[in-house]
Amino acid sequence: MAEFIARKLDRIVVRGTNWVGDAVMTIPALREIRRLFPDAYITLATRSWARGLFAGAEFIDELQVHDGTGLRSVVQQVRQWRKQNFDLAVLFPNSLETALVASLARVPLRIGYATEGRQSLLTHPLPLPEWRSAKHEVYYYLKIVAELEWRVKQEQTFLATQPDGSLAISSGRKAAARDFLRGHGVGHNSARKLIAICPGSTNSRAKRWPTERYAALADRLVADLQAEVIVIGSPAELDVSLEVTRQMRNQPVVLTGKTDLSELVAVLSQVDLLVTNDTGPAHIASALGRPTLVIFGPTNPLTTRPFSPLGEIVREPPDCAPCMLRDCPIDHRCMTAITADAVYERVRVMLSEKPEVAECEFRHNPDETRASPNFAGQLK
Numbered sequence: 001m002a003e004f005i006a007r008k009l010d011r012i013v014v015r016g017t018n019w020v021g022d023a024v025m026t027i028p029a030l031r032e033i034r035r036l037f038p039d040a041y042i043t044l045a046t047r048s049w050a051r052g053l054f055a056g057a058e059f060i061d062e063l064q065v066h067d068g069t070g071l072r073s074v075v076q077q078v079r080q081w082r083k084q085n086f087d088l089a090v091l092f093p094n095s096l097e098t099a100l101v102a103s104l105a106r107v108p109l110r111i112g113y114a115t116e117g118r119q120s121l122l123t124h125p126l127p128l129p130e131w132r133s134a135k136h137e138v139y140y141y142l143k144i145v146a147e148l149e150w151r152v153k154q155e156q157t158f159l160a161t162q163p164d165g166s167l168a169i170s171s172g173r174k175a176a177a178r179d180f181l182r183g184h185g186v187g188h189n190s191a192r193k194l195i196a197i198c199p200g201s202t203n204s205r206a207k208r209w210p211t212e213r214y215a216a217l218a219d220r221l222v223a224d225l226q227a228e229v230i231v232i233g234s235p236a237e238l239d240v241s242l243e244v245t246r247q248m249r250n251q252p253v254v255l256t257g258k259t260d261l262s263e264l265v266a267v268l269s270q271v272d273l274l275v276t277n278d279t280g281p282a283h284i285a286s287a288l289g290r291p292t293l294v295i296f297g298p299t300n301p302l303t304t305r306p307f308s309p310l311g312e313i314v315r316e317p318p319d320c321a322p323c324m325l326r327d328c329p330i331d332h333r334c335m336t337a338i339t340a341d342a343v344y345e346r347v348r349v350m351l352s353e354k355p356e357v358a359e360c361e362f363r364h365n366p367d368e369t370r371a372s373p374n375f376a377g378q379l380k
Contacts, residue, residue: 009040009152013064013086013107015098016046019203020261020280022137023053024287025307026092028163029141033090034059036149043084045077052261053284056170074101081105090148091122092141111148124151137303138163165307167287169269177266184253186228187270193227193351196268196285198276199244200237200256204326206298207277209335211240215247216340217275221347222250230255230271232264232281273350275343278304286311291350295343297334298323314338314346 014033017023023046034042041061044054048065055063064084066077074097081089082105089102091112099118102110112118114125126147132140142163146156181187187194199214201207221227229250231241235257245254259267265284268274274285274292278299286292286306294306296315300322305313316337320330328334 009037009087009109011043011084011086012037012040012088012090013043013045013081013084013102014060014090015092015102015112016044016050017092018047020049020053021283021304022092023050024165024167024280024283025137025304026141027059027167027287028138028165028307029092029145030057030059031164032142032145033148036145036152043086045081049261052263052265053167055262056168074104077101078104081107090144092144096121111144111151113144132303133300134302136305136307138165138307140303163307165287166289167265167284169266169288173262173266174269177263177270180259180263181230181267181270184230184255184258186230186253189228193225193272194230194270195221195227195347196230196232196271196274196276196281197244197252198232198237198274198279198281200233200240201277201279202234202236204298206323206325206328206332206335207279208240209277209295209297209338210332211243212247213338213340213343214244214275217343217347218244218252219249220340220344222252224344225348225351227272229253230267232256232259232267273347275347282306282311291353293343293346293350295335295338297321297332297338298325298328300324312346312350314343 014030017026043062043064044060045064048067051063054060064080066073068076078101081101086107088109089107091098091102094113094115096116096118099112099121103121110122111124112122113128115128119125126144129143149156178187197214197218199208199211218229221229229252231244231252231254233241233256238257241254241256245251268281268285268290269288271290274281274290276282277295282292282294283306286308289310292306292311294313296313298321301313301315305311318333321334
């Protein structure tokens with residue numbers, strides 16, 4: 001603790017996470033680091049796609065990007081970090097590599113979880129919280145900042161505050177998104193609801209709700225609600241998106257693979273609702289303050305549901321869920337139990353509700369379908 005009190009922490013590097021959804025879930029922790037060190041120069045070291053999330057973010061000063069792997073990547077990062085003479089490294093990922101980079105770069109203070117045998121590489125290794133699988137992942141990252149604040153100030157002043165996981169983008173990016181959508185024939189009629197669906201997932205086939213259910217849902221959204229439907233996703237998910245459209249009577253606008261992450265963020269800021277599997281866009285849309293409905297199957301909603309009062313989940317868990325497997329070894333019953341009619345009814349109700357984010361009480365109750373996080377007591 002004495003090292004933190006004695007040393008002036010002017011230059012801080014935060015090693016970001018490697019997945020889009022995880023990156024969104026670090027936003028409250030990043031905001032707390034900025035609040036804790038208002039005058040420090042804070043660098044977020046992460047992947048290049050993160051520019052689309054964090055461009056213009058008020059809680060960091062610089063994005064340092066890297067996309068390589070292996071020894072060459074480690075050497076490049078070490079060189080970058082040494083040049084910048086960081087005083088403190090805050091490591092969100094659990095990997096050995098991130099601690100190795102910070103240690104070889106001779107960052108004097110290095111804090112993170114003592115995982116993957118990297119304890120000796122950290123000056124302040126933290127034990128994994130016992131509640132890891134029972135509380136939202138947001139608190140996993142905030143716990144690091146809470147420990148950091150205790151070492152710096154010998155107090156934890158933000159435990160009674162509400163975590164801010166909101167994501168803001170500029171009016172210019174929103175205007176560009178509207179132009180982009182109109183260029184694809186969407187958004188000319190403001191009276192029609194704009195609903196996005198994301199039927200893919202890049203890191204798990206087991207997370208995918210069946211394509212025929214997405215097709216049936218989208219057809220009802222068009223026919224019964226006169227909604228405009230867009231299909232989103234990464235280039236790797238194009239086959240899933242096209243399979244959905246092949247089974248539809250009313251053709252949606254397929255934007256899968258046609259946007260980079262920055263453009264996707266802007267597009268999601270314009271939708272009236274997103275229906276998605278447990279994947280990155282779920283966290284983005286809810287952070288943007290857009291109503292989001294996530295279909296959960298093999299993954300744990302306690303830890304990875306949208307961290308927003310406008311984020312809801314639909315789930316019919318069998319005894320084997322959550323299994324966290326990437327491929328279902330049996331009959332995918334966790335997903336096939338969820339009907340298109342059930343999801344449609346949830347969408348219809350959500351669209352009828354007027355979003356009032358400022359009036360929502362933030363509580364985290366795992367037994368409710370509507371997520372609303374409460375910070376006090378979650379880090380203990």
